[in-house]
Amino acid sequence: MGNSTKWSDEELIKAFTEGGALRESATTHIMTDFIHYVPTVVKKTGLNKNAALDAFTDAIMDLVDQVADGRFKEESKLSSYFYKIFYFKCIDLFRKNSTNKIDYQKELPEQVDTKLSTTRTMEIKEEMINLEKYLKLIGAPCRQILIDWGYWGYNMADIAKRIGLKNSKQAKDRKYKCLQKLRKLMQLN
Numbered sequence: 001m002g003n004s005t006k007w008s009d010e011e012l013i014k015a016f017t018e019g020g021a022l023r024e025s026a027t028t029h030i031m032t033d034f035i036h037y038v039p040t041v042v043k044k045t046g047l048n049k050n051a052a053l054d055a056f057t058d059a060i061m062d063l064v065d066q067v068a069d070g071r072f073k074e075e076s077k078l079s080s081y082f083y084k085i086f087y088f089k090c091i092d093l094f095r096k097n098s099t100n101k102i103d104y105q106k107e108l109p110e111q112v113d114t115k116l117s118t119t120r121t122m123e124i125k126e127e128m129i130n131l132e133k134y135l136k137l138i139g140a141p142c143r144q145i146l147i148d149w150g151y152w153g154y155n156m157a158d159i160a161k162r163i164g165l166k167n168s169k170q171a172k173d174r175k176y177k178c179l180q181k182l183r184k185l186m187q188l189n
Helices: 009-018 020-034 037-045 049-068 078-097 118-137 140-150 156-163 168-188
Strands: none
Touching: 009 020, 009 049, 009 078, 020 049, 020 078, 037 049, 037 078, 049 078, 118 140, 118 168, 140 156, 140 168, 156 168
16 A cells, blocks of 8 residues: 555545545545546636646545545545546636626525535635644744644654654644644734
């Protein structure tokens, strides 16, 4: 698993679910393996390549999150599931950037949407942009610890090895200090 050969869906699902170095490796693998979808979707949607690459990255992260939290029900191949996520992200971007917008809201009846509202989605994206900015400000060691822990799902022992600490307790202490530093930065702004 995780060498230069193609990963099976089962291996990828296991890696995304377990987290840590395995999730990171599997994510890198699918980014390389699925990049060939970009030109296809660009042709189908008319979206420019840079916007499609942004949507591609968002779709990869959505795929990893959906598999990790059990929303992927294995009713299709992982690549097909990803393609659908990616394609619709591109369609959404194309519609958002389109100059010939049509207001369909007048024609559609109101429905209760159980998914995130567009406003909340935009707020979350803004929060993520701000979080990225703050993570850059706290410095490389803290940024690596927090991303390894919070996003990739590494345990403290793995984080200690990755950044050259003696044990998981030191990594846990450093993580706590980094979180405090991040909170202070966020409160100042």
